[in-house]
Amino acid sequence: MKKLIKKILNESAGVSLEVREWSDIVYNEIMSTNNRDRIIIDGYDHYETYQKFGIDYLVIDFYDAITGYDPKKSGYDKDGYYVALLYIQPQIVDGQTNYDLKSALNHELKHAYQDFKRQSKGHTNLDNTKESKEFYTDDFIGLLNSRNLEGPIKTILKYYYYLSNLERDAYLENVYDQNPEYEKTIRDILNTNFNDFKSGPKSTTLGSNWEHVSKLDIPLLNKFNTPEEFIDYSEDRLKREADKVIKKINKLKYIHNK
DSSP: OHHHHHHHHHHHTTOOHHHHHHHHHHHHHHHTOOOOSEEEEEGGGGHHHHHHSOOSEEEEEEOTTOOEEOGGGOEEOTTSOEEEEEEEOHHHHTTOSSOOHHHHHHHHHHHHHHHHHHHHTTOOOGGGSHHHHHTOSHHHHHHHHOSSOOSHHHHHHHHHHHHSHHHHHHHHHHHHTTOOHHHHHHHHHHTOOTHHHHHSGGGTTHHHHHHHHTTSSOGGGGGOSSHHHHHHHHHHHHHHHHHHHHHHHHHHHHHHTO
16 A cells, blocks of 8 residues: 555656656666667566566667657557667767766656657547647657757747646656756746837847748747737746646655755
8 A cells, every 4th residue: 555655646746656667667778788789678578667667679779879769769659569769879878078977868758658658548649738749749859850950939838848748747857866957948948028129129030930930830920910929828838837847846856855
């Protein structure tokens, strides 16, 4: 009973024990080899963890510019095996960046866990959630990763990313790891003066930024005729969501004595 209560508290406060067990396995596999091409882990080799989070095969591919979980290439294969695909930057493994490999794995495997829970119950993958259809498109992801285009509309869309249900749950794992950056970002959103995007120093590229970004496949933007309408709508929605996330962070810290 005590073990069950602890599990419920962990889940309710944003921490998934199953994710962290898999994260330990993946971390140890990566660090025990010099292979920086592809690693495949058989879930049956870790049967106790497999019974809780049933990945049949976990595939780790290494790419210089990508760390992430790929929902498009994860799920049940033609033989009925559940496969999860992660991309990891070798620079992280070799300690050449400020990223913490273990915490990065906790984050990406939380995405994999969310997707597994959906698909194992017969639902569609994470790409088909209401939120994904609203703004989490390939164009949205490409915009966030682009270094060639900046401006107020992109900044606000970044806020949507950080506050999305998908990312919020994964970032709570990093909060548990005592990484302060996510909480700082959310508090910055709460303290943002959105009027600056319309008439302040941040507004100088508003017109051109809107003209470019509104042509992308981001359905959320189709609801608005002007960038000002989008900014006003986003201020109310994002600050409301940011307040909810801060409460979740405070709950996590309280329950886990962080």
